């Protein structure tokens with residue numbers, strides 16, 4: 001077992017990994033090896049899997065959609081919710097038979113769950129057939145770790161305690177069609193009392209503006225029309241850097257890149273949504289008029305216990321300011337139901353804030369205790385049944401509001417970026433408005449990747465139906 005406590009990451013490390021890639025290339029050349037990656041959790045994780053896939057492709061592995069055909073199976077895990085964690089344990093256990101069928105098959109587990117050392121230990125002890133375990137801070141070292149796993153009879157484990165510097169130039173195999181994700185910063189400094197992210201993703205580290213702009217320039221040249229900037233709290237981009245360059249500066253610079261037509265970003269913490277940023281959003285034509293602004297709760301008592309660092313009044317004033325600058329902006333949010341100590345009055349405050357803001361969409365969650373967070377230690381946990389009932393009440397309210405908001409679009413003509421065929425309906429394409437509304441309509445596959453005008457003919461709570469008016 002290998003355990004690196006802390007090692008600073010440098011461009012030397014970047015070059016070193018390239019050498020391991022070359023080594024692996026020679027080693028597997030002509031063997032026709034295949035990989036399969038299973039990803040749990042958020043867009044950051046999906047994008048990390050794109051990097052793992054990028055490294056594997058460069059080594060010479062090809063992707064397979066079937067686990068049983070893969071010579072290398074990787075689980076990129078998430079620890080934000082208990083359900084996802086339990087699923088990982090079940091699914092890793094099921095890999096035992098695959099390993100028995102082909103002992104040369106490499107099984108690796110990485111991501112946020114592994115960044116918790118007790119979980120990594122549990123996996124190693126319970127599933128000794130796992131060959132490789134690594135965390136989030138050393139994803140770029142995957143080629144070196146894979147080489148060690150290929151040569152070892154034991155599980156190779158490498159979990160770094162701290163995050164080190166940002167590593168650039170990791171090969172990336174993007175799975176998104178017309179739209180690409182670009183991570184602009186890593187980690188989070190906020191320590192919301194229910195959240196495990198700062199414990200597993202480390203403190204905020206912003207990528208250098210020049211590196212981000214160069215990556216987006218290349219994406220534009222490759223034909224991507226839309227980019228989504230990712231970070232746990234993109235609004236605080238740049239605050240850890242010496243130079244005076246913040247998120248609004250970055251948005252304005254990306255807005256100038258030819259070929260990029262839409263800029264999205266997530267996630268935004270309300271306390272960091274500055275006037276400069278609101279102004280940049282309003283003034284930059286390419287910045288989509290959609291803002292995901294997690295509120296989490298409507299009760300000031302609960303917001304304080306969550307360590308969210310704003311009040312409901314602050315949040316509502318912010319929404320007013322945003323809507324004054326961009327009257328047609330769509331707002332979405334995250335809401336947690338059943339945080340410890342939440343009583344009926346607190347929950348009704350959440351219903352009230354949802355009614356006042358009238359979100360275009362919302363992700364609603366039952367509070368799930370995460371070991372290692374202050375909220376999980378509280379004794380006043382809300383009974384499961386009560387949480388479920390409250391969630392159902394909240395969802396009913398949200399669904400009704402979203403339906404009404406979508407009905408406002410009936411008969412209107414919207415510009416839609418065509419993303420691809422509808423998953424379930426033949427001859428139907430799907431795309432999004434700049435306000436992030438999903439629109440389904442009949443059309444030919446040649447339209448994929450173009451911006452077209454669509455008349456809205458039908459509204460549902462979570463999507464719209466339409467018909468093409470004219471091509472781009």
Ligand code: SF4
Nearest residue numbers: 188190191192195197
């Ligand atoms: S802002 Fe809060 S909820 Fe979001 S990642 Fe940071 S700690 Fe977690």
